[in-house]
Amino acid sequence: MSVNEEERPERPSEVDGTAHLFRALGKIIKVLRRNAGLSQAELAEATHCSEDLVSSVERGVRTPQPDFLVRADPVLGADGVLIAAVDDVREALARARVRHPDWFQDFAKAEAEAVALHYYEVQAVPGVLQTPSYSRFLFENRRPMLDEETIEKRVADRISRQAILDKWPTPTISFVLEAAVLLRPFGGPDVHREQLRRILDVARRRTVELQIMPLDGQEHPYLDGAFTLLTPRGRREVAYTEIYGHARLITDPELVRQYAERYGIIRARALPPRESIDWIEKLLGEL
Known part of the structure; x- marks a missing residue:
């Protein structure tokens, strides 16, 4: 999702404590790991x-999935503490599919269930790649x-969508980001570097294809704005x-x-x- 998703008013369904739950679980896992003497x-x-x-x-950047908690509990000697949180995590993930603003819920539901997702972004890092700090900066600078x-809840909503990156089987996922997106130091140097490292983390996965559209290209097939292509299961x-x-969810x-053709050329x-x-690594090394 781009920064433009922020323009609609707050809805009651967006407000809950999911962000706090995931951050707390991350801290607990870190303490348990260190107590267990594990790297x-x-x-x-x-x-x-x-x-x-x-x-x-x-670090609270990604959601601890239920299956991870189940596997980690005995390894960390948690005596069922992490397993006890599984139902709460499942409930929070389920809420994430419906707590987005009403106007965005159709897409959020389709995105969570899709078997293929292709993102083209021209303004800011796509929501499914954003770090909490980067996302929070965008919301803090939103006007009005x-x-x-509200900022905390919207950050949680956005980060919760990243569960699609950890699903198995993983949907087919690709990104094309305009180079200008990664050159903008939103949030300052530390936030910028953390965001670039996050993108590198995702780009190196064998389940994801991520490409950069360079600034020095002499031709471009589409300059009208960001879009996403997705294929719902069985549709x-x-x-x-x-x-x-x-x-706008386009079904015609x-x-x-036409959008698929544009994406292919891009x-x-x-x-x-x-x-x-290599381009992202070079940029990160220069910061």
Whole structure:
């Protein structure tokens, strides 16, 4: 989701304590791991996941999925503490599918259930790649201003969508980001570096294709704004656009075909995934 999703007013369904739950669980897991004398790499190996996942969960960047909690509990000697949180996590994830603003709920539901997702972004890092700090900065600078409680809940809503990156089987996922998106130091140097590291974490996964559209390209097939292509399970591909908070879920086959064609050409003219990773690493090294 782009920064434009912020334009609609707050809804009661957006307000709950999910962000606090996930941050608290991350802190508990970190303490348990250290008490058990394990490194993040050792916990990752014992729970059959990546070290990056463990690090992100402990920092509150990613949601601790129920299956991870079940595997981690005996490894960390938690005596059922983490397993006891599984039902609460499942409930929080279920709420995340319906607590988004009413105008965004159709897309959020389709995104959570999709078998294929393709994101093209021109303004800011897509919501499913944002760190909490980056997301919070965007909401803090939104006008008209939001109160602190609303900001916390909207950050939680946005971060909760990232559960799709950890699903198995993982949907087909690709991103094309305009280079300008990553050159903007939203939030300052520390937030910028953390956000770039997060994007690198996702880009290096074998389940994700991420490409950068360089600034020096002489031709561009589409300059009208960000869009997302998604394929719901058992249904045809659809397109989603959002301009100043006005969301549009496009189902007309001809219009969807046009967006798919544009995306294909954009991908062909963007840097390949390996070169895109190198580009981000070089940018990070220069900061």
